[in-house]
Amino acid sequence: MNREWNLWCSLSGTDASNAQLKMAFNIDRRVALLGPHANDLVEETAEMLWRDHPGTGSTDFLDLWLNAVTATAQRVQAAAQRAEVESKRLRQAAAAALENDRRAKEAALRQLHEEAERERYAEQARQEDRDRRRAVEVRARIGYLYNITSIKNLKSIVSRGILCHDEAAKIDHDDVSDLGVQEHREDLHRFASLYFNPRNAMLIRLHKWEHRELVVLRVSPAVLDLPGVLVSDGNAASSRSQRWSGLEGLAHIDLDRIYARSWTTPNGDVHEEAKRIMQAEVLVPRSIPPRCVMGVRAPSRRILHEARQAAPQWPGEVDGTLFFED
Incomplete structure (x- = not known):
């Protein structure tokens, strides 16, 4: 205070x-x-x-x-x-x-x-629409699909169809597959294989180098509608090749490159990517029914004669160009 x-x-x-x-x-x-x-x-x-x-x-x-x-x-x-x-x-x-x-x-x-998200879904829908239209266009260009096989297998094919590797192994047949390549195709052994273009590296190896007695079967492209079918944009054994389901896969293949006449460069060297693409495949689960086979192509009159005896119901002709004879 x-x-x-x-x-x-x-x-x-x-x-x-x-x-x-x-x-x-x-x-x-x-x-x-x-x-x-x-x-x-x-x-x-x-x-x-x-x-x-x-x-x-x-x-x-x-x-x-x-x-x-x-x-x-x-x-x-x-x-x-x-x-x-x-x-x-x-x-x-x-x-x-x-x-x-x-x-x-x-x-x-x-x-x-x-x-x-809306734009992503819209773009996805647009891409799917483009893929569908492209698949239809590609499908319209496919006249036939092709299977390369030994003349000795025709009688079996007439009754059983074109079998996959696993099914064919159960019967007596002439295996034309490359054993080294098959080691890389184990996941494909349950599929029967067809080529868009049979005039490829496999055919020249078998016909020109190994001198196997072959025919090429023409197969209806209706097999693309079978359940479980896959389409590969190149040799299915290659790690660079991709696979898609059935008709969807047609939007991803390049028919112009598949139908090329050669897989070599102008100076004669092998173009490995062209070689892979030309061997694009259609893979059908288990087997291709005999009714889907539309005809036979042979490298010579003798082979054609044997083919007609084994499968008289299928039309056939000699096609030297297909077998690299021209």
Whole structure:
């Protein structure tokens, strides 16, 4: 309480060493009530009041002093509370703005994602439509599919059809497959194989180099409609070749390259990619029914004669060009 007494003495000119007056001043309850307030508030208020009410006695001055300090403190507190309320409102508004901005960004991202998904599905539908139209165009260009086989197998084919590797292994037959290549075709052994273009590397190996007695069977492209059929865009044993289901696969093959006349470069070197593509295949599960065979092509009159004896119901002819004789 000494601060209030000293301040009063300095304002009123009272002798601060007067112990009796000091005691009387300090035991006044109003002095105690001034104590909790900040020094600067108590001092500034006292100086302001003394300027406005000079010479006021201590009792009256203490009343004025306490009321003014209390009112000022209340105003300061109310202002602080209003400031806190306004600060809280501003913080809440800022948080709400941030939340709205976040939601707006999320909504924009969802919209972009949905639009991208719609465009992806639309492009997928357009691509599927293009593939269907291309498959129809390719199908229209396919006159026949072809199987290369030994003349010795014709009688079996007449009764059983063209068998896959696994089924053929169960009967006596003349295997014309390359044993080295078959090691890479184990997953294909349950499929009977047809070529789009039989005038390929397999035929020249068998006919020209190994001198096997062969025929080429012409097969209806209707086999493409059989369940489980696969189409390969090149030699199915090649790791570079891809396979697709049935008619879907026709959209992915290049008939112009498949029907090429040669797989060598202008200087006579083997073009491995051209060689692979020319051996594109149609793979039919298990077997191809005899009714799907439409005719026989032979390299010579003798082979054709044997073919007619084994399969008189199938038309046949000699085709030297097919067998690299021209």
